[in-house]
Amino acid sequence: MTDCSIYLAFDTAINGDGTWGGYTNLRDKVGNITTLLTDAVNQIKIYFPGDPWLINYMQTMQTTNANLYNKYKSSQMITPNPATTQTNADANLSVPLIDSVFIKQGMGPNGTVNTMVTDIDSGLRTTAKVNI
Secondary structure, rough: OOOHHHHHHHHHHOOOOOOHHHHHHHHHHHHHHHHHHHHHHHHHHHHHOOHHHHHHHHHHHHHHHHHHHHHHHHOEOOOOOHHHHHHHHOOOOOEEEOOOOOHHHHHHHOOOOOOOHHHHHHHHHHHOOOOO
């Protein structure tokens, strides 16, 4: 039974089980992505030779998004929670404020994984590497 279980585990890992495609399938998909990325770089070299507009627009977009983040990172807005607002109103307190999740977690700052400013910066660096 142990030999059969080990064989089944290896077979499932390599060839899959219907839900999991196996390492062979994964290898093929990664190989396809690598080929597509190489093709994309080749197409950029062919269709954008010597034209720096792509890098210039990416730089502008990066600067604009960084400026937006820096301008609004400390902004707050009124909570949409009616119960909290009513509680504060009844206690003669100011309207409760909350941080914008999009600004605090979605926009920046640069260098923070999965933020817009960082993704644009990464795209700009990749675009700048292409010999145009």
